């Protein structure tokens with residue numbers, strides 16, 4: 148298990164370029180299975196989850212070639228359909244959440260797919276009902292194999308239909324869209340997720356020849372086509388990484404410019420940081436954050452305590468709530484952080500409490516934070532990263548803290564943030580990676 152040894156207290160300064168979006172890349176890489184033609188992807192983040200998904204596709208028979216820095220070409224000519232029943236496939240699938248999205252393309256193109264229990268962050272129940280019920284509505288049949296622990300899905304030709312999703316699942320919507328683009332007839336998906344990840348996927352599918360209307364909304368209409376062709380696609384900058392850097396700048400009182408953020412695709416994220424009292428300027432497509440001695444959390448218009456809560460897009464992504472929570476520990480004022488979607492994502496606050504933060508964990512979904520207004524620093528300590536985003540929140544806490552912290556299990560952070568120690572050290576942080 149690798150760890151970060153962090154000497155806290157440095158103010159950071161300089162420019163940082165965000166990586167390509169992890170959760171978009173997971174969808175997009177799975178979509179390359181939909182065509183035997185070449186698909187070239189740019190701005191691919193070389194993080195553990197993405198490298199593992201690419202290895203899984205290679206093992207399935209996809210030709211994957213690195214064509215430049217952060218660029219890869221994929222060609223899914225001959226897929227080994229025996230491999231997708233193998234123990235190796237199940238083992239690889241279990242390492243990341245994104246693996247679940249190979250199912251839609253396999254079902255659409257080959258009429259057969261196996262769904263092993265996917266991995267990903269252990270942040271509460273992560274059900275797959277939306278995916279499976281969606282495939283069933285398109286005419287697929289599924290059985291659970293109790294001996295081998297996987298779902299087997301089959302179809303003798305998917306057919307378009309109307310469906311109202313029980314929840315706006317991100318990976319569920321991506322999976323169903325990828326199945327529907329090659330189904331016969333028209334599919335309507337209501338209550339579809341509409342994050343920029345999904346919008347980007349849909350735009351790429353359209354360039355491959357798909358017919359999709361309603362992109363960016365929660366009502367998608369897809370007219371199935373016979374086949375899809377090759378294309379090129381560039382990932383957006385990772386909005387979760389951008390949000391993490393905004394939070395880090397505020398906590399460490401640093402002056403940072405985040406380059407080429409694709410501001411229009413950040414949705415409500417900048418406005419929510421502004422409600423935390425954090426100043427920033429949009430300069431072209433960059434975000435400039437000046438060094439701030441203090442930041443004061445807004446109240447609601449009636450004077451009541453601010454709540455920062457997640458909601459399906461265009462609401463605030465749950466993946467940034469851990470960062471908002473840590474940022475609040477040094478703000479002036481109080482805030483209620485309400486993580487509605489996941490039930491085990493706030494437990495990392497005990498580490499922040501150990502560091503001296505004033506937090507009351509009200510229940511698994513809600514924590515009240517009373518900020519120190521930078522009058523009292525957090526204290527460095529020993530901690531373990533429980534999931535990607537809590538890991539980064541703890542790293543931000545450690546960077547701002549007095550003294551030395553050790554963060555164990557940084558493999559969790561590496562799943563989602565490329566080379567984060569070196570990139571932050573280039574801004575003046577003091578992070579040493581030890582194996």
Ligand SMILES: CC(=O)N[C@H]1[C@@H](OP(=O)(O)OP(=O)(O)OC[C@H]2O[C@@H](n3ccc(=O)[nH]c3=O)[C@H](O)[C@@H]2O)O[C@H](CO)[C@@H](O)[C@@H]1O
Pocket residue numbers: 170173244245272273274314315316317318319459464465466487488489
């Ligand atoms: C690989 C990937 O892309 N992972 C992201 C994806 O996971 P993933 O697609 O697995 O998450 P889902 O969107 O399916 O749902 C996440 C959780 O939120 C709940 N839920 C979902 C929709 C809804 O309207 N109401 C609701 O309560 C679900 O029950 C579930 O517990 O989306 C999550 C929600 O943005 C993010 O945290 C993950 O980083």
Ligand SMILES: C=C(OP(=O)(O)O)C(=O)O
Pocket residue numbers: 169170243244245266267268269466535536563
């Ligand atoms: C929860 C996340 O990832 P995953 O769905 O891959 O576990 C995340 O990116 O914050």
